[in-house]
Amino acid sequence: xxxxxxxxxxxxxxxxxxxxxxxxxxxxxxxxxxxxxxxxxxxxxxxxxxxxxxxxxxxxxxxxxxxxxxxxxxxxxxxxxxxxxxxxxxxxxxxxxxxxxxxxxxxxxxxxxxxxxxxxxxxxxxxxxxxxxxxxxxxxxxxx
Amino acid sequence: xxxxxxxxxxxxxxxxxxxxxxxxxxxxxxxxxxxxxxxxxxxxxxxxxxxxxxxxxxxxxxxxxxxxxxxxxxxxxxxxxxxxx
Numbered sequence: 001x002x003x004x005x006x007x008x009x010x011x012x013x014x015x016x017x018x019x020x021x022x023x024x025x026x027x028x029x030x031x032x033x034x035x036x037x038x039x040x041x042x043x044x045x046x047x048x049x050x051x052x053x054x055x056x057x058x059x060x061x062x063x064x065x066x067x068x069x070x071x072x073x074x075x076x077x078x079x080x081x082x083x084x085x086x087x088x089x090x091x092x093x094x095x096x097x098x099x100x101x102x103x104x105x106x107x108x109x110x111x112x113x114x115x116x117x118x119x120x121x122x123x124x125x126x127x128x129x130x131x132x133x134x135x136x137x138x139x140x141x142x143x144x
Numbered sequence: 145x146x147x148x149x150x151x152x153x154x155x156x157x158x159x160x161x162x163x164x165x166x167x168x169x170x171x172x173x174x175x176x177x178x179x180x181x182x183x184x185x186x187x188x189x190x191x192x193x194x195x196x197x198x199x200x201x202x203x204x205x206x207x208x209x210x211x212x213x214x215x216x217x218x219x220x221x222x223x224x225x226x227x228x229x
Binding site for chain 1: 221
């Protein structure tokens, strides 16, 4: 399992290839989140971010038959179209890989301590949390 | 009882500090009581922590409910609802 919170960009292809494994992996699902529309600064709580993401990835691994997980989340100054987050899940079959990947993203959005500040036309504003993100994460609790 | 306070994002900006060391009176034993204690400071603290302000808390880097108990040496972080991903 690889969890990284970093300033630097990442290469999704490289990270996906790293999880190809030894023949037991039949499916790799990945998600890349990008900056939309406006430049932003991402602040985080160093230490806790890694802890929370690790907890979420472990939870996904206990729910589905997951072979390996990589999560990379950036912080700092980001421009439109920049990559923010990468989730890669390797599993035996696609259903498990897709589900675990979506679960990790949904929980990451409501639990990992990151905050976005958008910069537009000389002003900077903190992004407000969305109720739809809470609903997306709660959906998984109901399915238990 | 001494604890380390940390503030993040809009809360950090509102308060003008990213954190401090505080020596709490013995009756301030939970996260909810600490929040109320900070409201009593007035000014920016009353605004940031009072009323319906949406503030989340973590103790030693684990998310907690307001009823969570505090002990000496804890790292207590306050922040707005998260917006990563």
